[in-house]
Amino acid sequence: MTIAAQFQVEYQQFLDPLGRVVRPLPAFAEHPAALIALYEAMVLMRTYDAKAIALQRTGQLGTFASLLGNEAVEAAVGTAMAKEDVLLCTYRENGVQLMRGVTVRELFLYWGGDERGSDFSGPRHDFPTCVTIASQCLHAAGVGYAIKLRRQPRVAVCMFGDGATSKGDFYEGVNAAGIWRLPVVFVLTNNQWAISVPRRGQTAAQTLAQKAIAAGFDGVQIDGNDVIAVHHAVREALARARSGGGPTLIEALTYRLGDHTTADDASRYRPAEEVADAWKKEPVLRLRNYLLEARVWSKEQEEGLLRRCNEHVQAEAQAYLDTPAPPARQMFDYLYATLPGAYAARRAAILGVTSEHGPDHAG
Amino acid sequence: MTIAAQFQVEYQQFLDPLGRVVRPLPAFAEHPAALIALYEAMVLMRTYDAKAIALQRTGQLGTFASLLGNEAVEAAVGTAMAKEDVLLCTYRENGVQLMRGVTVRELFLYWGGDERGSDFSGPRHDFPTCVTIASQCLHAAGVGYAIKLRRQPRVAVCMFGDGATSKGDFYEGVNAAGIWRLPVVFVLTNNQWAISVPRRGQTAAQTLAQKAIAAGFDGVQIDGNDVIAVHHAVREALARARSGGGPTLIEALTYRLGDHTTADDASRYRPAEEVADAWKKEPVLRLRNYLLEARVWSKEQEEGLLRRCNEHVQAEAQAYLDTPAPPARQMFDYLYATLPGAYAARRAAILGVTSEHGPDHAG
């Protein structure tokens, strides 16, 4: 018996749950401004999230998937990516989208059931939200291939959850990225749950990061509630990808603090203590503790930030609510570049029968 | 940075390419009879294979996929499995099927374009040949689940090639087997080619065995031209599965000595030297060398064996050629347990229009 191959998966953390430094910080984290920017982004995400849930509860938004608990991952990815990079993400990564320039109003339009939310002002080349779990892993490989073929210094960042790792699309995508050493960073937010199925129900693998071994490249596991660890890992992976070093799989360990969506009731399937425990490790408080401790953040700054976030989100929500319903012809307008003649009659019939001011049910 | 997980993939070989023992043999191989039985099986496979190609070349069989080079893997699996175990295999594992009781005539019927070849006399519960690559990995997980649920001491053996490991079905199947520790042995014959795509074109993983790490169980790599190594690995994996120890992935390294199928011309895409090199490591000669060297096999025995194999295959080929074409109604007969009334008219029309003795093109 000889050994044909050996592997290991590394784990990275800088801040412990109380915001105390457990190992020397990476260079970028030496600058308070960088960490404050991350913190501000995380607080904006929380404000956005709370407003979305409030809108849904009052019948002004459709089903919504809260990002509560995801803030560190999203702020880190949003900061680390360059504008010309390409984001491929799920319904739970609105925070990254916000940081890339998608507006709160556009996100509300999306969740309000209006396709125009995906015609967003964020980087125009970013992909729309992917709902069919793991599909975007294949698209990311295609984007990576296109980038590599054109010798561009860009990276595709593909985000997905622990549940997504069970699907063939995930595996086929990472395997392809490995073959051609594509510039793709796979960011896996392991929030321990896929609706009601716990992480251990998805796979017997002891880490999800090790799934990259099947694709022939490195997977790394990080504390996903530690924004410094996430930022550090994503930054390194982006740099490697950009310089031809190929793909990375980053497993960020977090916890889904909220229900799966507003249509879900997580208390049906998970114990209250588990959730309470998770709140002790949550990312926003952790970074705030660190910043306060480091004396680079104050109560006044906090209050100012909260006010600004609230005002912004409030104004955007109003703009969303003021947006008139899309016209019926929108169904046909963007079906093809030019609508084939065969559609003319049906289009006319629908536009004739249904008044452009028919019943509207946003949400 | 800490280490979250560590893994290794082992490699096993007992006989070197010249048939010399490189490490102490496992207990079963101490009995010449066991090795002779394996040898006889391998020679029958080769005889069958040559006849199939001859039939195809003379227009008496359809496209055929040669198993040349696969003999050690197939003989080992065929011997190690119990009758009540379940085989799920591809077009290239006719050798295992033969050992399990499928007749040569039935295999020729299959390749001759007659579904009755899959209504075979081998274990009636074995799956028919799977042509859509990797699909059977999902079925194997389902079979394993059924076996486990019923607390039966049985194992599903799922065979496939290197190309199959790129498909989501493979990954989803092994991942599922890991979750419930199902009694499934995955036997991956890495013959280095998937039609014209070489092994390295499928994945950047340095071994294929390591793909099991993504599913949370062990993968092992073996010399697939060494029937003792294969038999040993399969036997161990079967025993583990049977006793509740869960699945194993065995990567058997072989070489596809022939064309992909009779419709292929491998000289278009692979160098003659590579094939010549591979012939130096081939499994049948290797075991014969060992047996001759150990003085448990003689020239006379060899001649007798070849004669018996030829006679058997010849007789079966004749029986195949003498089998009349199936009747047209066969299309409808086994579509449903009971043909729904809605099919009656169409069935009648087809049976009316096309004579039961219409043109027949076996192959």
Place this chain on the structure above:
Amino acid sequence: MAQITLVEAVNLALARSLASDPEVVVLGQDVGRDGGVFRATLGLLEKFGSERVIDMPLAENLIVGMSIGMAVEGLKPVCEIQFAGFAYTTIDQLLNHAGRMRHRTQGRLACPMVMRMPCGAGIHAPEHHSESPDAMFAHIPGIRVIYPSSPKRAYGLLLAAIRDPDPVVFLEPTRLYRLFKEEVADSGEALALDTCFTLREGNDLTLVTWGAMVHESLQAADELAEQGIAIEVIDVATLKPVDFDTILASVARTGRCVVVTEAPHHCSIASEIAATLAEQGLLTLLAPVQRVTAPDVVVPFPRLEHHYLPDKRQILAAVRKTLEFA
């Protein structure tokens, strides 16, 4: 006898099948503790244990592929796909394996499994949650496709599907899951597959439909009845194979037919029915068969859903046009 909703009727049939047949297993995403996202499997885990009520990893292709393996080995898997829009990845396994296992082994093996899923639009759901792939399934040889439209039929047809020796795709109209209740006796009596249900008799025109559109069609028929027009309403129920005898007999009597589906128009089951009527019933038709369908566009987001989905208004318009045809 209890008044129950359609989704409760599904639950009842599942519970009864699990209780009466030890080979039945239920599998799918969130079917365990959560009871399924629509609660169709509520309480089953608690009653029958996690070995027989199986929370699956997030892979529809796996759910169907494993069901095939189980079925061939003699279990009776009833798997759930969370929404029809996530079922497209399973077509390969359904078509290339489930639907041909019996045929390719000439009867040696079979694949008795049921694949259930909520289907259709009308609940203002997010993208991919309002799909109607019934025609795609119906195009697959060797399987049955069932689509009940009331609690009673859901109960009886699901029992039948589970007892059937061949693979069945069982579509459940999401929109009707909780729209109304009906008395359903847990009698264990299955309804017949491969037959239409004539829900309302009438001599003026035949409305042929299935799924949630049955509801819209019945409402249209009610409204027309008030105007003295007698509409026959047929719930096709089994979409593969279709019971054309019942439909042809009805149209032979009424001479007029409108087929209603919420699936996209092109190559839909409505096309099949209209074509067959035109082929075999041409002499009895007093007017062309009209189809009321969804347009061949992507199912829009909720704010445009009411423009997309056929409704009573469109059915009434088609009926009137057909009745007025000279």
Place this chain on the structure above:
Amino acid sequence: MAQITLVEAVNLALARSLASDPEVVVLGQDVGRDGGVFRATLGLLEKFGSERVIDMPLAENLIVGMSIGMAVEGLKPVCEIQFAGFAYTTIDQLLNHAGRMRHRTQGRLACPMVMRMPCGAGIHAPEHHSESPDAMFAHIPGIRVIYPSSPKRAYGLLLAAIRDPDPVVFLEPTRLYRLFKEEVADSGEALALDTCFTLREGNDLTLVTWGAMVHESLQAADELAEQGIAIEVIDVATLKPVDFDTILASVARTGRCVVVTEAPHHCSIASEIAATLAEQGLLTLLAPVQRVTAPDVVVPFPRLEHHYLPDKRQILAAVRKTLEFA
């Protein structure tokens, strides 16, 4: 001008597209050194390099999913699926992503890709190598489905498909790959999409068909011509969207129509055409529209193929029946 086969015409259009548009890439299983199992991509690797002519790992879903990513990023992927029977795993990506990328982003992004594959039976191939999933593809909103039936149309339509700004499924009749040659000028001129081709004019009956069945239909028309019966033969060519104007105009003239497809009967494109004719052309029809199709059974193994596949005899029978209808 060279006499070339259909598969050579495909090769010519691919080579020309790679040469004239640097964004075009070709990907698929064995498309490189091997030149594809049918040699449709022969010589392309040598001419355009392995970065643009990409041998893919064995995963159809990946091939299509990567093509989508490439297309959205601005490349023009032309991917090959080895046989249509292996394309079912790609329906999810086609339907849930390729076909709706433009719509879901309201025109911000697009997905200009071509998915090519050999399609249909008649070459005595093994199981899964004789499938005709054209109706399934045609049911998908937001894509085009093209099916040429001669070297010239293969060349011109493939160029058009590659230049089209939306996703196109391009089906190639395996049986016609090498059956006959035709003069094809490598002019770079694309044919129009979304239009039928009237291959033969006649006033007695319209034969509507596509793919390899065009060949059988033309032979039937030849035979009938000898008997003085003038058949109009229409190659539908674009199966989604269908150019109904041409078909309706022809049938308005001939009054009789037979639709021929080798796909399974239930919910086929033939059903769609027959239904539309009955709906919109009822007044001009002198006889019911007959469909000549494959039965709704699993494509049998080669020894039964001739019983399964529609052929000239069946077409002639349907034509005669339609002509004799009083």
